[in-house]
Amino acid sequence: MNKLMTAADVVAQLRDGMTIGFGGWGPRRKPMAIVREILRSDVKDLTVVSYGGPDVGMLCAAGKVKKLIFGFATLDAIPLEPWYRKVRESGALELMELDEGMWQWGLRAAGMRVPFLPTRCGLATDVTKLNPELKTIQSPYADGEVLLAMPALKLDVALVHVNVADQLGNTLIQGGDPYFDHLVARAADACYVSAERVEERLALTPDQARFNTFERYLVKGVVRAPCGAHPTTCAPEYGWDMGHFKRYVASAAEEGGWQAYMDEFVTPGEAAYQDKNGGIERMGTLPLPVF
Amino acid sequence: MSNNTDFTLAELMIVAASEAWRGDGEVLASGIGVIPRLGASLAKLTYAPELLMTDSECFLVEEPIPLGPRGDYVPKYSGYMSFERVFECVWGGRRHAMIGPTQIDRFGQTNLSVVGDYRKPKAAILGVRGLPGNSINHINSFFVPNHNTRVFVAGEVDMVSGVGFNPARWEPGMKQDFMDIRRIVTDLCVMDFEGPDHAIRVRSLHPGVSFDEVQEKTGFPLLKAPEMGETPHPTAAQLEIIRRLDPHDLRGAQIKGNPPGIRVAA
Numbered sequence: 316m317n318k319l320m321t322a323a324d325v326v327a328q329l330r331d332g333m334t335i336g337f338g339g340w341g342p343r344r345k346p347m348a349i350v351r352e353i354l355r356s357d358v359k360d361l362t363v364v365s366y367g368g369p370d371v372g373m374l375c376a377a378g379k380v381k382k383l384i385f386g387f388a389t390l391d392a393i394p395l396e397p398w399y400r401k402v403r404e405s406g407a408l409e410l411m412e413l414d415e416g417m418w419q420w421g422l423r424a425a426g427m428r429v430p431f432l433p434t435r436c437g438l439a440t441d442v443t444k445l446n447p448e449l450k451t452i453q454s455p456y457a458d459g460e461v462l463l464a465m466p467a468l469k470l471d472v473a474l475v476h477v478n479v480a481d482q483l484g485n486t487l488i489q490g491g492d493p494y495f496d497h498l499v500a501r502a503a504d505a506c507y508v509s510a511e512r513v514e515e516r517l518a519l520t521p522d523q524a525r526f527n528t529f530e531r532y533l534v535k536g537v538v539r540a541p542c543g544a545h546p547t548t549c550a551p552e553y554g555w556d557m558g559h560f561k562r563y564v565a566s567a568a569e570e571g572g573w574q575a576y577m578d579e580f581v582t583p584g585e586a587a588y589q590d591k592n593g594g595i596e597r598m599g600t601l602p603l604p605v606f
Numbered sequence: 607m608s609n610n611t612d613f614t615l616a617e618l619m620i621v622a623a624s625e626a627w628r629g630d631g632e633v634l635a636s637g638i639g640v641i642p643r644l645g646a647s648l649a650k651l652t653y654a655p656e657l658l659m660t661d662s663e664c665f666l667v668e669e670p671i672p673l674g675p676r677g678d679y680v681p682k683y684s685g686y687m688s689f690e691r692v693f694e695c696v697w698g699g700r701r702h703a704m705i706g707p708t709q710i711d712r713f714g715q716t717n718l719s720v721v722g723d724y725r726k727p728k729a730a731i732l733g734v735r736g737l738p739g740n741s742i743n744h745i746n747s748f749f750v751p752n753h754n755t756r757v758f759v760a761g762e763v764d765m766v767s768g769v770g771f772n773p774a775r776w777e778p779g780m781k782q783d784f785m786d787i788r789r790i791v792t793d794l795c796v797m798d799f800e801g802p803d804h805a806i807r808v809r810s811l812h813p814g815v816s817f818d819e820v821q822e823k824t825g826f827p828l829l830k831a832p833e834m835g836e837t838p839h840p841t842a843a844q845l846e847i848i849r850r851l852d853p854h855d856l857r858g859a860q861i862k863g864n865p866p867g868i869r870v871a872a
Contacts, residue, residue, distance in 0.1 A: 386733050387734070403727065404726070412734055414736060414738035415693070415739065416736065419693070435739075437738045438776075438777075438780050439742065439766075439775040439782075440734070441724070441765050441767070442734060444766075445765075453779060460779055461778070461780045493690075494688075495689070605675055606673075
């Protein structure tokens with residue numbers, strides 16, 4: 316069994332109109348090498364499900380997003396995600412804007428194969444008013460409480476970036492916070508992971524093995540992608556690239572800015588991308604942010 | 607009492623923010639942003655050591671971590687609080703967060719999503735984030751660095767992200783009991799929701815600020831708390847702690863012009 320493939324192989328599996336979930340959180344451990352490969356492709360009309368960072372912003376900038384299912388989009392240190400903002404303000408996006416908790420509840424429901432999970436999150440807000448497909452349900456027990464029935468968010472494809480993987484699809488997320496990648500993986504028909512390092516077969520100590528957060532039977536393909544989260548963080552190895560973020564943010568204010576960003580960083584391919592950003596050596600040693 | 611008059615408005619607001627957590631017991635204190643975080647840290651280091659805090663990433667600490675580059679300071683972790691654990695905490699109600707919404711209305715409803723029309727907004731902000739879930743599950747307070755009518759809007763906020771005391775938004779059977787909005791700390795005053803039917807009251811005015819000025823910069827009518835007085839000045843001991851927690855003076859960049867705590871009459 317060998318699930319090794321390239322980012323281009325992954326993107327070849329994508330179809331117009333698919334619902335795609337992204338791991339990570341804001342500007343943290345996003346599968347950016349695969350995102351860049353999507354940007355190079357003809358795939359379009361995607362429904363993007365993400366705790367959004369530059370994955371959301373870049374896919375919006377490139378006109379790949381038909382619908383966004385999200386709780387936020389941000390670069391954190393730069394609070395407003397520039398391309399999300401620009402495209403959102405143009406009125407071009409279909410939206411399902413959800414509480415962060417509802418978002419993961421929907422993925423959990425999908426992973427558990429139930430139609431919905433009950434929650435209070437979202438009641439009495441515009442989230443329910445703006446998304447009339449979200450229904451309430453009354454508790455069948457004595458309390459009779461009215462709750463929101465968060466529907467399952469089933470994904471066609473999940474894309475996740477991890478620190479280490481093996482060719483069988485075993486994965487390790489070694490940063491302090493694993494975020495919700497396990498839920499993204501479970502909600503999808505097919506999960507593809509990119510990894511900083513890919514080994515033939517992991518042979519771990521118990522302490523190391525605890526960083527495995529979802530099972531390999533969920534993983535359909537493994538992509539070797541050193542610095543594949545750049546310009547987002549990949550703790551504990553490297554931090555975000557603030558210089559690159561600034562360049563990216565500036566592109567949203569420039570005439571033809573997105574095309575220029577594509578020409579400079581994306582279109583020439585991943586090797587050129589690394590050269591443009593000072594090489595793996597620099598990218599892989601960017602300091603982690605301190606809060 | 608201290609007669610210390612050498613403090614900034616930001617420092618006064620940090621002390622005012624810290625008061626929000628008084629009496630909460632063992633809850634996770636989440637101060638989002640420099641001043642709320644310093645407020646929570648100050649509370650924990652003075653009257654509320656029982657509060658739980660994180661390193662603003664995913665570990666719990668019993669000693670609040672100074673902001674910014676740490677030099678030779680090494681955090682001492684006491685537990686783990688990944689984002690997933692934070693949600694467990696939120697849903698269980700053991701948290702008091704202080705956040706800075708883009709808009710707040712007279713019901714305490716908040717907006718972090720968009721300004722203007724939802725479909726084609728004048729400004730897209732962050733998205734609702736965790737506001738719907740936070741607001742309906744645990745205690746919240748708000749921080750406003752620039753008190754004006756664009757923040758404290760007339761009518762409802764443009765996109766209700768966090769719930770409030772607006773009866774029209776609550777349907778029969780929905781559980782409102784876990785909602786609890788405590789304080790609003792602004793650059794002009796401290797407010798609460800302790801008026802009739804949770805109407806917003808001015809609880810204290812910062813030195814040199816009048817009630818009329820606050821009212822003029824608020825899009826809805828305010829009440830005066832019967833005990834309304836001046837916001838307490840930081841003590842020398844509090845200032846010492848604040849300076850230790852914020853060695854790079856990040857607080858100095860939070861309020862435009864970093865004005866003194868005692869306003870000189872215009």
